[in-house]
Amino acid sequence: MSMQKITIKKIAKLANISTATVSRAINNPELVAEETRHKVMEILHKYDYTPNHLAKGLVSGKSQTLSLLTPKEGNFFNAFYFRETFLGITVSAASRGYNILIDQSLTQTGDIIKSRFPVDGYIIVSPSEDDPFVKKLEEKKFPAVLVNRRSSSLSWVDLDNQAAAEEAVNYLIDQGHTDIVAVAGKRNVKNSCDRLQGYKSALKVNGILYNEKYVIYGDFSEETTYIELKKLLTKNENITAVFAFNDLMAIGAMKAIRESGKKLPRDISVVGFDDMPPASYMSPSLTTIRQPFYLMGYQASRFLIDIIEKKDQAPLKREFEGELVLRGSAGPVLKK
Amino acid sequence: MSMQKITIKKIAKLANISTATVSRAINNPELVAEETRHKVMEILHKYDYTPNHLAKGLVSGKSQTLSLLTPKEGNFFNAFYFRETFLGITVSAASRGYNILIDQSLTQTGDIIKSRFPVDGYIIVSPSEDDPFVKKLEEKKFPAVLVNRRSSSLSWVDLDNQAAAEEAVNYLIDQGHTDIVAVAGKRNVKNSCDRLQGYKSALKVNGILYNEKYVIYGDFSEETTYIELKKLLTKNENITAVFAFNDLMAIGAMKAIRESGKKLPRDISVVGFDDMPPASYMSPSLTTIRQPFYLMGYQASRFLIDIIEKKDQAPLKREFEGELVLRGSAGPVLKK
């Protein structure tokens, strides 16, 4: 029935020694006589013994487990980038002997937690700016790493959004574009603000005047972008490029452009952000900024484990660079 | 420092009662006097007490945790459907108060496990036919549910692959197609065999002769499909439809068709399998079989928890139906 019947006590009885010696044979072999150790190991193997992590954790105060917290509203779980980030986190944790615990009851609502594993640390993906649980962790200085958000007192990994946006816009300018629409997200979202900052500074560096009318505040959705951009295009014939702050909005933009009777990318270029899986399969394929999701997840685990094992002092911080992936949706502006 | 300092013992001391009474106040309130219970609850709340799951698990023998095992070779983690399956599993588990543990060290290699949480059950996604760990679970009758594989002694959830394939091929036949290529996966893979069976039976029911030459054994990859189908198309001018056993191979097929100078779907129709995210964004968008990944994950958790809590006896089995999603890559055959 149970797979977890063989305890250290039984092993001890079988070997005619104390549990302490068995424990030592396993964890501190150098403290045990060659002969005894051999006998123990043999029995251990024969009975397929596996230590009980619960008991171990109880006495050591460490559970070798990291909690992965994700926003409830599906931003993360529903996001295409979930897989990559998640993979990075788990692979990195596994290589250091840590388990990942998914605790859906504990999300950014900050509810009082009913029952919880005493995990060694938290990885929190895309928490909101005022997440109460993050605040709690900041106060208590409990081991934690934020992904996709920053904090002065907690560790984090995040993209350099401004630089990435700057790169995208620079590319468009290099291709001869000057009338570039920015499709931003919601006004108060940090990521979006940073990317807008990058957009602005690229324009400035290249001596192009910032035009407020060329900024659409979408809600990160395909639909809103489609509606808003379509309006904008009818009013402004000069527009030759669109930089959307995520790929979904880029898709909405492409739809609007097509329905306005323009050709992609001949008349209007589009650059997205994220490089989600469909990006390379669309037609034209989408030029976009790729985020190193896997690496960010991997690094997050590493940071957290380093902190837990005191190999490093919190807070650890790391900014990743986005990479502009050139595909078919953006090209040079046509001379008139 | 630690967020887990307040123990039941301290609460007991503060309330001037025994730990037993505190425990009862929490878990069996009806056994405790109104007044005492109130006092305890107050202190509990004031000190933000959260029970230690490790200790609880140790004494109860249950950890309220399910282990999610996934093939090491990235079949699962790298698969686009990971997100949905995973989401279903975790949401369902959370609603019943269970945690999900990701233990990357324990995969289908069947290695001896060094240290492991005594989880209450296992959800194993896409294990190979001869996975030794699955075999072990089958012998020990330990609570477990397989996803995307079947077993006579363990519970499972899986797609009715044959029926789904039959539906796809029936659709093509209804559109007038008779010369339909099947792009199968590797020969020994169960899923692939079942789908091929569905392909054959649809032909048979509709009185179309099965032609061995119309079956390509790919390796589930885009590239191989592209190469093999291109060869086949040059030899057989009659082919008007292709049914690929996954979307990736469908993409390879589309490429081959285009390069053979044919138009999609006018000259040749393509139907895929899986409905991966890019499917709806391609052009033409891909007609394909959608698998209810979310539901399958959800059901897997439910089964497992029912078994653990003895609400049901193993093995529980459930076959899900695929859904044919009509899009732009397949249409009626043109009359000559």
Place this chain on the structure above:
DNA sequence: TATAAGCATGTAAACGATTACATAAATTGG
């Protein structure tokens, strides 16, 4: 009024490991 039943609480063992401390045997050194 004695006895049984019911209620509220306490005592202490148990879950499966680790580890400080104690002890006994073996080895070393002067």
Place this chain on the structure above:
DNA sequence: CCAATTTATGTAATCGTTTACATGCTTATA
């Protein structure tokens, strides 16, 4: 050869809970 040190092992407490059993008190029953 005896004291000091080292080595191997055992004893028992501990981690934070739960729970069987015991205890004492109140209330109902005959």
